[in-house]
Amino acid sequence: MxxxxxxxxxxxxxxxxxxxxxxxxxxxxxxxxxxxxxxxxAPMTTSDARDIKAKALTEAYIQVTSLQAAVSTQLATPEETAALVLWQTYLVLMNRVDPESPLDIVWPEKPEGGLS
Incomplete structure (x- = not known):
């Protein structure tokens, strides 16, 4: 200390x-x-940003894959269909995050809803 x-x-x-x-x-x-x-x-480090991005992308891929399956099999609720668009948007925005400039990152907001 x-x-x-x-x-x-x-x-x-x-x-x-x-x-x-x-x-x-x-x-x-x-x-x-x-x-x-x-x-x-604490100041955001490059390592922090990489870890956060990797975790967020994993969650987004799981949600998008699950929701796409529900939509393509016509088993999706209207809420799940809407959630798919939100999660796809989040996935694209998260992929654009540059962890090499951690202090300049504007993190996208994680969508509500999806499949558990």
Whole structure:
């Protein structure tokens, strides 16, 4: 744990019981002299971005494949047919994410619904 007692500087950095971001990454607990503790998201790394993208693509491929099967066999509900378009769009947008520039990524929102 870093300790540097200078006014206006970070004096304590640690993970503690950190909240998580939407990708499951822990926030960092920051304390600046004279201020209460704050939780800050950890900076996104290339490795983080690659892992998040791979996990999201796997989930999207599973959803698209399952929903396409339901639609092509005419067993899909209207909700599943609509979900297919949303998941296909998500899949395309996620494929366009460049993990080599992790701080510039605008992550697509994961669709609601699909097949379990």
């Amino acid at each position: 870093e300790q540097a007692y200078q006014p206006g500087r970070v004096i304590n950095v640690g993970a503690g019981l950190a909240p998580k971001d939407r990708f499951g990454r822990s926030y960092m607990r920051m304390q600046i002299a004279g201020r209460p503790h704050e939780w800050q998201p």
